[in-house]
Amino acid sequence: MTEHAPISLSQFLIEEQRAKGQINADLRRLIKVVASACKRISIAVSKGALGGVLGNLGTTNVQGEAQKKLDVLSNEILLQANEWGGHLAAIASEEMDDPHPIPHRYPKGEYLLVFDPLDGSSNIDVNVSVGTIFSVLRCPDGVVEPDESAFLQRGVEQVAAGYAVYGPSTQLVLTLGDGVNVFTLDREQGSFTLTERNTKIPEETSEFAINMSNQRHWEAPMQRYVSELVAGKTGPRERDFNMRWVASMVADVHRILTRGGIFMYPVDEKCRAAGGRLRLMYEANPMALIVEQAGGAATNGLGRILEIQPQKLHQRVPVILGSRREVERVTAYHQD
Ligand code: AHG
Numbered sequence: 001m002t003e004h005a006p007i008s009l010s011q012f013l014i015e016e017q018r019a020k021g022q023i024n025a026d027l028r029r030l031i032k033v034v035a036s037a038c039k040r041i042s043i044a045v046s047k048g049a050l051g052g053v054l055g056n057l058g059t060t061n062v063q064g065e066a067q068k069k070l071d072v073l074s075n076e077i078l079l080q081a082n083e084w085g086g087h088l089a090a091i092a093s094e095e096m097d098d099p100h101p102i103p104h105r106y107p108k109g110e111y112l113l114v115f116d117p118l119d120g121s122s123n124i125d126v127n128v129s130v131g132t133i134f135s136v137l138r139c140p141d142g143v144v145e146p147d148e149s150a151f152l153q154r155g156v157e158q159v160a161a162g163y164a165v166y167g168p169s170t171q172l173v174l175t176l177g178d179g180v181n182v183f184t185l186d187r188e189q190g191s192f193t194l195t196e197r198n199t200k201i202p203e204e205t206s207e208f209a210i211n212m213s214n215q216r217h218w219e220a221p222m223q224r225y226v227s228e229l230v231a232g233k234t235g236p237r238e239r240d241f242n243m244r245w246v247a248s249m250v251a252d253v254h255r256i257l258t259r260g261g262i263f264m265y266p267v268d269e270k271c272r273a274a275g276g277r278l279r280l281m282y283e284a285n286p287m288a289l290i291v292e293q294a295g296g297a298a299t300n301g302l303g304r305i306l307e308i309q310p311q312k313l314h315q316r317v318p319v320i321l322g323s324r325r326e327v328e329r330v331t332a333y334h335q336d
């Protein structure tokens with residue numbers, strides 16, 4: 001075997017288990033099953049107009065959002081893949097009102113799986129990157145039929161988190177709570193291959209991501225921060241900043257993980273009643289764990305996202321994450 005033999009996701013997980021002992025066989029199986037479900041979603045997404053999967057389904061989810069055919073298909077792929085393996089106690093999804101119990105015909109395991117089956121789904125019909133976000137929690141001791149309350153754990157309790165981004169290539173970004181590793185789908189082999197070990201977000205950045213059309217609705221600290229960025233070289237920051245907004249959180253976070261930046265979806269007048277735009281359990285927590293494990297920071301403007309005690313499954317929160325120094329600055333403006 002050559003020195004550069006590619007490392008598959010399976011090999012990586014076995015070696016992590018051996019080296020660090022923080023994962024067991026069930027967690028390893030869980031990650032592999034989620035990864036293979038992501039592979040299936042990637043195939044469905046890439047068929048595009050030929051697969052008859054574009055467009056709306058004509059239904060709305062518990063969030064009050066129109067469901068795309070691919071939202072529901074991706075949800076089903078993840079459910080079917082994960083139900084039977086014996087590694088899960090229950091599943092919760094952005095696309096389902098209530099937690100999905102493991103059918104009685106299958107054995108139950110010690111983990112809870114939470115996901116946003118298709119993130120950025122408004123981008124599907126225009127052929128722009130979308131993704132899947134997931135988070136793994138432990139089922140509380142003694143709970144046999146986990147309901148919503150079993151899932152209401154702080155982000156710091158996550159055992160693992162990750163996302164798949166379906167872009168020009170499909171990549172899987174994974175943390176088991178000890179750094180972040182990036183895998184790329186080898187379409188010929190049909191397997192994920194490790195392409196970046198222990199990735200780190202650059203501390204300094206000159207790139208920001210925010211939906212500027214909401215500017216008039218933001219609170220004062222966010223107005224201040226973004227106006228200082230936009231003022232560029234002649235403003236208080238004394239340098240120019242660049243802006244990017246894909247409107248798929250997965251794609252925006254992936255860019256930040258790759259080359260640095262700050263991502264913000266603050267609370268504004270439009271989403272104040274809901275608490276924010278993005279979902280704590282399906283989006284904010286898994287991304288916050290990944291970003292922190294890559295050396296970045298993630299807050300809701302006041303404190304660490306990972307320390308928020310969830311009150312309900314579909315709770316929404318303001319999100320500020322990415323390069324540490326910038327996140328700290330925005331957070332300090334909020335605390336002023
Ligand atoms: P989803 O497609 O899972 O509902 O998530 C979309 C989210 C997130 O991916 C993105 O950052 C944000 O919504 C975009 O919101 P705007 O359309 O308000 O920019």
Ligand code: MN
Binds near residue numbers: 118
């Ligand atoms: Mn989403």
Ligand code: MN
Binds near residue numbers: 094116117
């Ligand atoms: Mn979604």
